[in-house]
Amino acid sequence: MNILVTGGCGFIGTNLVHFLVPAGHRVLVLDDESSGDRFALRGLDVEFIRGSIVDPDVVAAAVKGVDAVVHLAADTRVMDSIANPARNFSANVVGSFNLLEAMRRAGVGRIVAASTGGAILGEAPCPVHEEIMPQPMSPYGASKLAMEGYLSAYAGAYGLECAALRFSNVYGPLSLHKGSVVAAFFRQILAGEDLTVYGDGEQIRDYIYVTDLVKGVFAALEAGVDGVFQLGTGIPTTVDQLIGEIRQVVEPLYNFQVRHDSKRQGEILNTYCDTSKAKEAFGFEAPTTLREGLESTWRWFHEHHSGAV
Numbered sequence: 001m002n003i004l005v006t007g008g009c010g011f012i013g014t015n016l017v018h019f020l021v022p023a024g025h026r027v028l029v030l031d032d033e034s035s036g037d038r039f040a041l042r043g044l045d046v047e048f049i050r051g052s053i054v055d056p057d058v059v060a061a062a063v064k065g066v067d068a069v070v071h072l073a074a075d076t077r078v079m080d081s082i083a084n085p086a087r088n089f090s091a092n093v094v095g096s097f098n099l100l101e102a103m104r105r106a107g108v109g110r111i112v113a114a115s116t117g118g119a120i121l122g123e124a125p126c127p128v129h130e131e132i133m134p135q136p137m138s139p140y141g142a143s144k145l146a147m148e149g150y151l152s153a154y155a156g157a158y159g160l161e162c163a164a165l166r167f168s169n170v171y172g173p174l175s176l177h178k179g180s181v182v183a184a185f186f187r188q189i190l191a192g193e194d195l196t197v198y199g200d201g202e203q204i205r206d207y208i209y210v211t212d213l214v215k216g217v218f219a220a221l222e223a224g225v226d227g228v229f230q231l232g233t234g235i236p237t238t239v240d241q242l243i244g245e246i247r248q249v250v251e252p253l254y255n256f257q258v259r260h261d262s263k264r265q266g267e268i269l270n271t272y273c274d275t276s277k278a279k280e281a282f283g284f285e286a287p288t289t290l291r292e293g294l295e296s297t298w299r300w301f302h303e304h305h306s307g308a309v
Contacts, residue, residue, distance in 0.1 A: 002026045003221070004066040006053055006099065007073030008046075009036035011175045011183075012114065012167075015210045016070060016217060017041055018174075030062045031073065040174060053095030059102045068221055071099055071113035074144075077179050078119060081140035082266050092143035093150075100154045100162075110161040112221045113151060115144045117166040117206075117230055118271035126204070126236065127274040130166075130228045138266040148228060161224045165217060168232030168273055172210030172293060173300035181239070182207065182294070185246060186301040189254050199263040201240040206232040206272035209293035212286040216278065223282040230273040233286045237272075242290070249294045 003020060007013045008029030014036065020027050021044045029041065032052040041048065051058035053073045063069065074092050075081065081088035096113065103111060117128055119141030124132045136142040151162035171182035185195050208231065216231050243258060250256075263269075278284035 001067045001221075002028070002065060004028045004030060004062055004069045006030045006062075006069065006071045007114075009033055009038055009040055010072060011036070011172075011178045012170060012210060012213065012217075013072045014040040014174045015172065016072070016214045017044060017046060019211075019214045019218065021045060028062065028066060030058070035177065053099055054090055056098045056102065059098045060105070063099070063102045063106045063108050066108055068110040069099065069103060069108060069112070070217060070221060071096065071111055074114065076116075076140070078138045078140045078266050079264060081138050081143070085139035088139045088143050092140070093146045096147040097150055100150055100160070103160065104154065104158050109159070110221065110224055111151070112163045112165060112217055113147060115148055115164040115166045115228070116141065117168055117232070117273050118268045120145050120148075120166065121271070123268055123270070126270055126272050127234060128230065128271055129274040130230060130277055137268060152227075155226050161226055163220050163225045164228045165220060165278075166228060166230045166273070167213060168206035168208050168230070168271075170208055170210050170213050172297050175210075175297070176301070176304060181205070181242070182246075182297060183301075185243070186298060189246075189250055189256050190301065190305045194257045194259040195243065197239055197243075197258055197260050198267070199239070199269075200260065201243070201258075202238050204236045204238055204270040204272055205242075206235060207237055207242065207290055207293070208232050208286050209288035209296070212288050216282075216284045216286070219282040219284060220278070225281050229278040229281065229284075230275050231278055231284060231286075232273040232275055234273060234275050235290070236270075237290060245290055245294055246298075248291070249298050
């Protein structure tokens with residue numbers, strides 16, 4: 001396929017492009033390089049456009065001649081969305097609308113877009129699933145819910161194949177500058193700093209290794225599915241349990257202490273997901289264990305630690 005990847009220079013995007021190109025797909029990357037750069041794609045035969053999804057002219061040019069779109073470009077940090085909701089709305093809602101409208105005009109009929117689970121659903125009973133009533137707790141969650149609404153509308157009104165994939169907490173190689181917890185902890189360890197935990201450490205998340213996620217994204221794209229799907233492991237893991245696994249991976253060469261700070265407003269306490277709908281629709285699975293994924297991620301961080309410190 002000829003595939004446009006928005007946000008292809010980011011953490012998940014670079015992992016996806018590294019998966020797609022060797023598989024023989026022609027890949028076009030659209031990225032404004034605000035949270036990554038094209039250097040991460042070196043050695044890959046890709047076409048690159050530097051630009052923002054907020055610019056409708058740039059988006060219109062990018063979708064010409066492609067068969068499908070993987071939409072990863074977004075303002076993804078909950079705390080940043082609380083500090084600057086207008087910027088978050090522009091990137092995630094206006095940008096997504098620009099993309100869908102450009103696809104409609106160009107006759108591009110298939111899109112898989114990155115959404116989120118916990119930020120949309122709020123403090124919902126676990127495991128979370130696609131039928132739970134959304135109750136966003138942050139502008140970020142609200143923006144992704146709006147994007148899901150437009151995907152549904154463009155599927156219903158114009159016949160596009162539109163899938164929203166609600167990612168759980170993704171970790172893995174190529175995440176030096178990602179703000180998520182595993183990347184942040186590894187950077188702190190390599191810098192000789194204490195690990196900072198917001199809250200008591202008993203909060204629950206669902207940690208999925210990026211290679212498993214990327215394979216799920218492509219499976220959904222290839223299948224041409226419509227609707228909302230949860231992608232995660234379905235395994236609840238507390239932050240304290242995560243830290244225990246990290247200790248097993250990095251010690252005895254690296255030792256660290258843990259410092260607790262106040263829980264941050266807008267963050268949910270507990271979330272992990274039920275992936276049965278995705279498994280049935282396109283065969284999704286996440287076989288990598290947390291220990292295996294952390295070991296692989298740590299090896300990569302350790303090799304690139306000069307950029308992490």
